[in-house]
Amino acid sequence: MGRHAKNNGLFKAKIISGFNLLLLFFCFFSQKLPASGPVYVIRVNSSINPGTGAYMIESVKKANADNAGMLVIELDTPGGLLQTTRLVVQEILSSKVPVAVNVTPRGAHAGSAGVMITMAAHLAVMAPGTNIGAAHPVGIQGVGGGKSQDKDTENVMEVKALNDTVAFVKGIARTRGRNEKWAMDAVRKSSSITADEAVKMNVIDFIAENTDELIRKAEGFGVKDVTSVERLPMKFKLKFLSYIADPNIAYILMLLAALGIYLELSHPGLVLPGVVGAISALLTMMSFQMLPVTVTGVALMIVGFVLIAVEFFVPGLGIFGIGGTVSLVLGGIFLIDPVRTDISVSYSVVVTFGVVFGLTVFLVAYFVLRSRKQRNKTGIEAMYGHTAVVFEYDAGSGAGKLKIRGEIWDFIAGESNFNAGSGDEIVITGSRDLKFIVKNKTK
Numbered sequence: 001m002g003r004h005a006k007n008n009g010l011f012k013a014k015i016i017s018g019f020n021l022l023l024l025f026f027c028f029f030s031q032k033l034p035a036s037g038p039v040y041v042i043r044v045n046s047s048i049n050p051g052t053g054a055y056m057i058e059s060v061k062k063a064n065a066d067n068a069g070m071l072v073i074e075l076d077t078p079g080g081l082l083q084t085t086r087l088v089v090q091e092i093l094s095s096k097v098p099v100a101v102n103v104t105p106r107g108a109h110a111g112s113a114g115v116m117i118t119m120a121a122h123l124a125v126m127a128p129g130t131n132i133g134a135a136h137p138v139g140i141q142g143v144g145g146g147k148s149q150d151k152d153t154e155n156v157m158e159v160k161a162l163n164d165t166v167a168f169v170k171g172i173a174r175t176r177g178r179n180e181k182w183a184m185d186a187v188r189k190s191s192s193i194t195a196d197e198a199v200k201m202n203v204i205d206f207i208a209e210n211t212d213e214l215i216r217k218a219e220g221f222g223v224k225d226v227t228s229v230e231r232l233p234m235k236f237k238l239k240f241l242s243y244i245a246d247p248n249i250a251y252i253l254m255l256l257a258a259l260g261i262y263l264e265l266s267h268p269g270l271v272l273p274g275v276v277g278a279i280s281a282l283l284t285m286m287s288f289q290m291l292p293v294t295v296t297g298v299a300l301m302i303v304g305f306v307l308i309a310v311e312f313f314v315p316g317l318g319i320f321g322i323g324g325t326v327s328l329v330l331g332g333i334f335l336i337d338p339v340r341t342d343i344s345v346s347y348s349v350v351v352t353f354g355v356v357f358g359l360t361v362f363l364v365a366y367f368v369l370r371s372r373k374q375r376n377k378t379g380i381e382a383m384y385g386h387t388a389v390v391f392e393y394d395a396g397s398g399a400g401k402l403k404i405r406g407e408i409w410d411f412i413a414g415e416s417n418f419n420a421g422s423g424d425e426i427v428i429t430g431s432r433d434l435k436f437i438v439k440n441k442t443k
Contacts, residue, residue: 037069038228047343048080048113050290051242055234056088063097069226070098072211079112089120098122102214103130115186120172123221124204125214126195133192179203247345250287251332255357257281258305292337300331308361325358383428390424411436
């Protein structure tokens with residue numbers, strides 16, 4: 001009886017053990033089993049900003065919701081906002097549907113933020129003639145190798161930002177089994193490599209001429225039986241956000257807003273400049289909400305606007321105008337915080353538009369001021385300074401009538417010793433309540 005029970009127990013144990021092995025077998029192959037279904041393709045060929053970031057995140061979510069076979073991101077970017085990059089990377093790492101990043105076409109570049117997005121993909125692919133790397137934050141200088149040279153608080157913050165970015169990209173590389181050392185060098189030393197080098201160094205999986213070749217080579221990496229290839233267009237709203245999130249556009253919008261408002265104030269009633277300026281101001285605020293702008297940059301631009309406006313009211317031989325233009329240029333240079341992003345306002349855009357704006361406002365102020373000094377040619381003011389003839393005058397009331405240009409007008413004496421008779425010449429000096437103010441003509 002005991003032996004029978006023992007044999008029975010062994011038999012049950014073998015059954016359970018076999019069942020467990022079978023379960024592990026199915027679990028193992030179910031993880032390796034390639035997915036099937038449509039392949040979604042999107043194209044990102046600009047900076048990584050809230051617009052393009054939302055486009056990638058929405059595409060990953062759609063691929064998972066539709067149980068797609070794979071999502072392919074065709075990437076060509078100089079970099080972008082670190083915070084947006086983190087959100088995109090989080091979405092890719094948590095995706096159940098394979099996400100492939102293809103740095104394409106030939107000549108494309110996955111720089112800075114593009115490095116992290118590419119390495120976070122299930123499949124990292126590059127086209128021939130492309131490169132990847134240079135992820136070092138442009139605002140951090142002299143802190144390579146992770147060694148702190150913190151001479152002040154600002155430098156300490158830069159070192160912290162660098163170390164945080166290094167840890168971020170290292171974690172991505174480790175999660176995907178890619179080259180951790182090179183990933184850290186891309187941030188610390190701005191290392192950049194070609195597609196061929198990236199394959200040899202285990203930074204990417206393989207090289208593909210285009211997305212069609214990528215899909216063919218993706219067999220065994222999570223995709224099979226591709227039913228269709230569908231491109232997901234970028235929504236207009238996201239395109240618009242991506243456009244105005246460009247630092248260059250934000251800088252130009254701010255100048256346009258200031259110019260429009262300035263023209264409306266200096267020429268009341270034009271309407272169009274005021275409308276354009278108001279809309280540009282709202283778009284500028286929207287851009288600044290998405291971009292890591294600095295207080296210093298914004299303050300310099302505001303000071304520039306004020307100085308140029310002062311030139312209009314208090315002529316300073318161009319000193320205020322020149323100072324305002326210089327302030328605008330410096331404001332554009334320091335507008336974007338380089339620690340939080342690797343994109344900034346182009347120097348050519350800063351200098352070109354800053355100088356053009358300064359010259360435009362200066363010229364407008366000059367012509368407005370000159371027109372104010374000129375004598376009016378129409379209306380009652382046009383008669384100031386002209387000679388008129390007394391038609392009649394009452395010395396007791398100090399009022400009378402004069403004749404000028406064939407018209408009879410009322411007048412009042414503008415000085416206590418005024419004395420004139422009919423036919424005498426007098427000079428118009430001003431007006432009050434539709435009556436001219438006059439004085440005796442000096443002989």
